[in-house]
Amino acid sequence: MSQLIDYTCYLGDNALILGHRNSEWCGHGPVLEQDIAITNISLDLIGQARNFYQYTASLKGGDTTEDTLAYHRDAAGFRNVLLAEQPRGDWAYTIMRQFLFSSWQHLLYTSLQHSSDTQLAAIAAKALKEVTYHQRWSAEWVVRLGDGTQLSHEKINTALQSMWPLTAELFVPAAFELAAPAIDPKTLQQPWHAQVAEVFREAELTLPAAVDGNSDGKNGAHTAYLETLLQEMQYLPRTFPNATW
Amino acid sequence: MNTFPRRFFYGDIPGDNTGGDSTPTSTAAATDWPLWEIFIRSKQGLDHKHVGSLHAADARMAIENARDVYTRRLEGVSIWVVESRYIHASSPDEADSLYEPAADKIYRHPTFYQLPDEVNHM
Structure with missing residues (x-):
């Protein structure tokens, strides 16, 4: 049971933290239409986080709610991968991260929708439609920037090089991923690699060499970026605990 | 360089792909990209x-x-997009000749038929 709690929390944390990162673009997107697109993706991800947290809360029982999970945990309690918490950077960086992340999330939810845990299966099936769009949208942008001007190619390539080492963590199992209903992340690595390689070919980007990683983020060992993200995200509910709209 | 803002109104189709108020904006990309309806x-x-x-x-x-x-x-449930420059619009200057002649030709309206009560949505 405790493994399932950790796993559902992990799924929620990935969605919430990347959702929050993307929400930082709201009002700052490169053009109005893309500002709306990235904000929509944020809302999709935060919606997925809510579903996972509600399930976590029902498993934990007691006073736990989706809000206590999001707002009243410290950085060490979060299990999201380090990739999700990195700063949004420039547009190329945000696009590349979204593409690497969504491609992985798409495979993960595709497996998870057949899970023996009916609640997880239902959440994954619902979220899969959203993630399919995120992946399509971000893949097109990767190609657009990679196969665009010299400057756009440089920027998307820089983003790829700096983020690639962080992708290893996606496939290194943490303790809570070792038994069903968790999906063994190692089974996702091969198809993920094939998918991103194909898009990179079209984008004229060179696939970096494989790297080893650990599961730091999944075990609560985060970069300082998560700390500052949480300070902003949790500020209001922590300062005014019973605040309502 | 002088740039004069030109304002377009709803329904106008600008000829040069820059819709709306074409005052220079900080994001060059927005004006590089064509407008779509x-x-x-x-x-x-x-x-x-x-x-x-x-x-x-x-x-x-x-x-x-x-x-x-x-x-x-x-x-x-379905989206169509058309680049704005492919839409040809009638000119407001020609409104008199295009539309006014229809104003006094009431016989063009099918209002002289007696409809059975059973026909509701005509």
């Missing part, structure tokens, strides 16, 4: 309706932008 069909069986316009680099991006901008609240 967006048509959405709200239900199967209904027709596509013009809902507005947006900027996009190509047709596929225009469809995705339209999806994000105009169908967030379940407004549609």
Whole structure:
């Protein structure tokens, strides 16, 4: 049971933290239409986080709610991968991260929708439609920037090089991923690699060499970026605990 | 360099791909991208309706932008996009000759038929 709690929390944390990162673009997107697109993706991800947290809360029982999970945990309690918490950077960086992340999330939810845990299966099936769009949208942008001007190619390539080492963590199992209903992340690595390689070919980007990683983020060992993200995200509910709209 | 803002009004189709108020903006990309007119069909069986316009680099991006901008609240099941420069519009200066002659020809309206009560939606 405790493994399932950790796993559902992990799924929620990935969605919430990347959702929050993307929400930082709201009002700052490169053009109005893309500002709306990235904000929509944020809302999709935060919606997925809510579903996972509600399930976590029902498993934990007691006073736990989706809000206590999001707002009243410290950085060490979060299990999201380090990739999700990195700063949004420039547009190329945000696009590349979204593409690497969504491609992985798409495979993960595709497996998870057949899970023996009916609640997880239902959440994954619902979220899969959203993630399919995120992946399509971000893949097109990767190609657009990679196969665009010299400057756009440089920027998307820089983003790829700096983020690639962080992708290893996606496939290194943490303790809570070792038994069903968790999906063994190692089974996702091969198809993920094939998918991103194909898009990179079209984008004229060179696939970096494989790297080893650990599961730091999944075990609560985060970069300082998560700390500052949480300070902003949790500020209001922590300062005014019973605040309502 | 002097740049004069030109304002377009709803329904106007600018000829040079820069819709709306063409005052220079900080984002050059927004004005580099052509303008697209967006048509959405709200239900199967209904027709596509013009809902507005947006900027996009190509047709596929225009469809995705339209999806994000105009169908967030379940407004549609189908999207058409047309680059604005391919739309030819009638000129307001010709309104008199184009439309006014129809004003006094009431016989063109099918209002002289007696309809049975059973026919409701005519």
